[in-house]
Amino acid sequence: MIEHSAGSGKTNTIAWLAHILASLHDDANRNIFSNIIIVTDRIIVDRQLQDAVTQIEHKSGQLKVMDDDCKSEDLANALRGNTKIIVTTIHKFFYILENNLLGRLKDKTFAVLIDEAHSSTEGTLMQAVTTVLSGSNEDDEEDRTIEDKISEEIQKSGKQPNVSMIAFTATPKPSTIQLFGVLNENGKKGAFDLYSMRQAIEEGYILNVLDNYVTWKTYFHLNKAIEEDPEMQSITAKRKIARFIDLHDTNISQKVEIIIEHFRHNVAHCLDGKAKAMVVTSSREAAVKYKKEFERYIAAHGYTNIHALVAFSGKITIDGDTYSEESMNNISEEELRKEFDRSYYQVLLVANKYQTGFDQPKLVAMYIDKKLKGVAAVQTLSRLNRIYPPYDKRTFVLDFKNEYEDIKKAFAPYYESTELFETISPHDIRDLDTAIDGYDILNEEDIEAFNNYLYLTKRSSKDKSKMWSLLDNALQKIKTKPLAEQIAIRTTIRRFLKVYCFIIQATAYENISLHKRYNYLSYLIKEIDVSGGGNDFDIADKITVSSFVQKQTSVNKVAEIEAKYEVKIQKPKPAMPEVEQLKMLSVIIEEINAQYGVNYEKDVATKSALQIRDLLLKDERLKASAKSNSLADFRFAYEDSVSDALVNGYEQNVDFYTLLLGNAEIRERITNVFMEEIYRILRGEK
Numbered sequence: 001m002i003e004h005s006a007g008s009g010k011t012n013t014i015a016w017l018a019h020i021l022a023s024l025h026d027d028a029n030r031n032i033f034s035n036i037i038i039v040t041d042r043i044i045v046d047r048q049l050q051d052a053v054t055q056i057e058h059k060s061g062q063l064k065v066m067d068d069d070c071k072s073e074d075l076a077n078a079l080r081g082n083t084k085i086i087v088t089t090i091h092k093f094f095y096i097l098e099n100n101l102l103g104r105l106k107d108k109t110f111a112v113l114i115d116e117a118h119s120s121t122e123g124t125l126m127q128a129v130t131t132v133l134s135g136s137n138e139d140d141e142e143d144r145t146i147e148d149k150i151s152e153e154i155q156k157s158g159k160q161p162n163v164s165m166i167a168f169t170a171t172p173k174p175s176t177i178q179l180f181g182v183l184n185e186n187g188k189k190g191a192f193d194l195y196s197m198r199q200a201i202e203e204g205y206i207l208n209v210l211d212n213y214v215t216w217k218t219y220f221h222l223n224k225a226i227e228e229d230p231e232m233q234s235i236t237a238k239r240k241i242a243r244f245i246d247l248h249d250t251n252i253s254q255k256v257e258i259i260i261e262h263f264r265h266n267v268a269h270c271l272d273g274k275a276k277a278m279v280v281t282s283s284r285e286a287a288v289k290y291k292k293e294f295e296r297y298i299a300a301h302g303y304t305n306i307h308a309l310v311a312f313s314g315k316i317t318i319d320g321d322t323y324s325e326e327s328m329n330n331i332s333e334e335e336l337r338k339e340f341d342r343s344y345y346q347v348l349l350v351a352n353k354y355q356t357g358f359d360q361p362k363l364v365a366m367y368i369d370k371k372l373k374g375v376a377a378v379q380t381l382s383r384l385n386r387i388y389p390p391y392d393k394r395t396f397v398l399d400f401k402n403e404y405e406d407i408k409k410a411f412a413p414y415y416e417s418t419e420l421f422e423t424i425s426p427h428d429i430r431d432l433d434t435a436i437d438g439y440d441i442l443n444e445e446d447i448e449a450f451n452n453y454l455y456l457t458k459r460s461s462k463d464k465s466k467m468w469s470l471l472d473n474a475l476q477k478i479k480t481k482p483l484a485e486q487i488a489i490r491t492t493i494r495r496f497l498k499v500y501c502f503i504i505q506a507t508a509y510e511n512i513s514l515h516k517r518y519n520y521l522s523y524l525i526k527e528i529d530v531s532g533g534g535n536d537f538d539i540a541d542k543i544t545v546s547s548f549v550q551k552q553t554s555v556n557k558v559a560e561i562e563a564k565y566e567v568k569i570q571k572p573k574p575a576m577p578e579v580e581q582l583k584m585l586s587v588i589i590e591e592i593n594a595q596y597g598v599n600y601e602k603d604v605a606t607k608s609a610l611q612i613r614d615l616l617l618k619d620e621r622l623k624a625s626a627k628s629n630s631l632a633d634f635r636f637a638y639e640d641s642v643s644d645a646l647v648n649g650y651e652q653n654v655d656f657y658t659l660l661l662g663n664a665e666i667r668e669r670i671t672n673v674f675m676e677e678i679y680r681i682l683r684g685e686k
Helices: 010-022 047-055 072-080 091-098 124-134 146-157 174-180 197-202 234-246 249-267 284-301 325-329 333-341 374-384 404-415 426-438 444-454 461-479 483-506 512-527 585-596 602-617 620-628 631-648 654-662 664-671 675-682
Strands: 002-004 035-040 063-065 085-089 110-115 163-169 193-195 213-224 231-233 276-280 308-311 315-318 321-324 347-350 363-368 396-399 417-422 543-556 564-568 582-584
Touching: 002 010, 010 035, 010 047, 010 085, 010 110, 010 163, 035 047, 035 072, 047 063, 047 085, 072 085, 072 091, 085 091, 091 124, 110 124, 124 146, 124 163, 124 483, 146 444, 146 483, 146 512, 163 174, 174 417, 174 483, 174 564, 197 404, 213 234, 213 249, 213 404, 213 585, 231 234, 231 585, 234 543, 234 582, 234 585, 249 276, 249 284, 249 363, 249 396, 249 543, 276 374, 284 308, 284 315, 284 347, 308 325, 308 333, 321 325, 325 333, 363 374, 374 404, 426 483, 426 512, 444 461, 444 512, 461 483, 461 512, 483 512, 582 585, 602 631, 602 675, 620 631, 620 675, 631 675
Parallel strands: 002 163, 002 193, 035 085, 035 110, 063 085, 110 163, 213 396, 276 347, 276 363, 308 347, 363 396, 417 564
Antiparallel strands: 213 543, 231 582, 315 321
């Protein structure tokens, strides 16, 4: 694993490494690698990466880029041929397997350079890469038992003797570190080579986007729009209300005014008038509404020096009208990057697009109207960090949805070095396996019979029909469960499939019966449909919202970020049914108004928070944890004790404690204020 901070030349590093490995020879002057394969998880191969590789001098015919016009057969042919460097998406390997395009590749050696090793490189897609490159085994096919075939399948899922993997990432997840990391002098896994965010900032290759970070919050007041007071599922209703608020015309129009005027007065003059901005919206519908409101506001004020493009995938229908990125921009998707780079357009409105892999050094400002967590926060904000010589560029972030401390916490694992102190192992899947058994939906004879059909060299239509009936036995049992339990079953199966697939890649674990269950469940999960039920109700005709106010809540300068960070893989746990509590609509509205309408009185909130602190200081279990653990490890015991303290002190302030128990974000923000202080006190430190 190579940890290489975003924006500091990772693409060029990959291109040069591919060039060096392609010309690497052993003592006998033989090529060490038959092919160099550069893999990306994007649907369309990153054009910036293509350009970087092709700009380095290569002999004619030695480079093949598998762009969106190429088929999986083209990749299979390139792997069997003499093409030295192949650039492709990771998805094409999966289609090679699906369409039985495997060739005899055992005698070839491969270096695989993975650009941005994330979730797709820990599941079935990465499994497809190693299986394809390890080569097929077509000898004595009739003599091989199902167990033989499964054993080979498992072995091909992990590390292969003829394949060298080099994974590049700016934001390594714990699972990425376990899969690709190397042991360091502390006996913990980490990067083989590191070019950290801190070093890149100090050396002037990227900017610190956490400097000049301003947060805002939206306040409003909800009312019922109907005379009745219907009972509703509380969690679902609150989610629908949150979306209603997000897309409300007044809310968006106020934010557009703030964004445009901030850009005009603070950003437009930067980089000699070349500065650009990105607005990160929460959905495609939000992006469409932002685009329309941008155009309305600009026309109403007669502005001629600010224009916006919108970016989202596919088409969306709103109030009977269908919108697409191309129809709203009047330019093709392929031309958008070039058009945005030109002087006419200053703002790019995005919805789940251009938040990764987008390199535009003229980006000076980012306006965020979307909840961002973890890796997504780092990747999105890192679009801003490019320098733009010879200008002394500075960045601006206006965030309507996230707290600065949460964003800072998201950056902490990637600021300097990241070590993995707790890995995942085969026994960690036991709870999931037991939970699936507990649902009483599987029959071992069905699983065995299903695998017998699955590993047939050729399957007739009758065989396929029988396989479906074996799946249908489990499906019918699932359909008899309450909707909440059906959702929990589907989630637990998904976790099982993900963890098992990861384990057979990261370890030498081999369990034939568990693999048969994995095969059966991987087909079953595609058939489980839990749509509909009690979630099918509209909220827009039942509520009204008024008194929208956008308030600036904080202005933040350069953040001090923890230099060294230890992470652990979250242990997989069975999903619990989400308990929907039926509440009157008026009660749901009161709870939301309490959070976003009128704030709790400061003295009441402060008093209640201090009561929590006092309860935690009396917790003997927490005291023992503080004395025997580092602050990082103490955090886990602290979070458990906070929950206990809220329950124990519930009657002291029912409303305030109910809010904290029901909202993890607010709970963490308040209780984390005391964590380090409590840790020091319990350890007897000053």
